[in-house]
Amino acid sequence: MKRDIPNITKDIGLDFWWDTKKLWTEEAPIEKLPIKDFEWMFHLPFWTDNGKEMSLRPIEVIKNPQTHIEQYNRTMETDLSYPIAAINIDNKWVIMDGLHRALKAYIQKNELINVKKFYKGDIPRIEL
Numbered sequence: 001m002k003r004d005i006p007n008i009t010k011d012i013g014l015d016f017w018w019d020t021k022k023l024w025t026e027e028a029p030i031e032k033l034p035i036k037d038f039e040w041m042f043h044l045p046f047w048t049d050n051g052k053e054m055s056l057r058p059i060e061v062i063k064n065p066q067t068h069i070e071q072y073n074r075t076m077e078t079d080l081s082y083p084i085a086a087i088n089i090d091n092k093w094v095i096m097d098g099l100h101r102a103l104k105a106y107i108q109k110n111e112l113i114n115v116k117k118f119y120k121g122d123i124p125r126i127e128l
Contacts, residue, residue, distance in 0.1 A: 006054055008044060013089030014096070017128040023085040023097050023116065026125050030083050032112040037093050038086070038102045046099060047071055058103045075100045075107070083114035087122070096126075 005015060042058040049056035049068065056068065058075075065072040084098025093115070095102055105113045118126060 018126045019128050020097050022126045028116050028118050030116050033115045035105050035113050075103050078104050083116040085116045087118040
């Protein structure tokens with residue numbers, strides 16, 4: 001049985017569950033996009049903090065890495081050679097997989113990040 005989709009996810013246009021393995025294996029164009037296109041997502045509570053799901057904003061990890069050491073370490077250990085997977089929803093790029101990689105690129109002051117690009121028409125290929 002599928003869990004309900006969290007409101008925070010629905011609010012940004014992700015009103016479906018996707019299969020992360022399909023994001024990795026399905027064909028889609030990979031292109032470098034500006035990291036600034038994804039900064040808005042760093043202000044939304046997508047991560048678990050002290051066992052509470054969807055309660056930690058990635059920007060808080062940047063501001064207080066010692067307080068959020070587990071997420072900070074996970075971020076800094078990611079491999080930027082793998083693209084993030086994002087979908088274009090209403091002319092805005094939304095990360096489906098790779099938020100830690102995007103945050104690391106931001107911390108390292110990278111201007112561009114590799115993005116595997118999906119569009120609304122791709123949803124049947126990637127949803128659960």
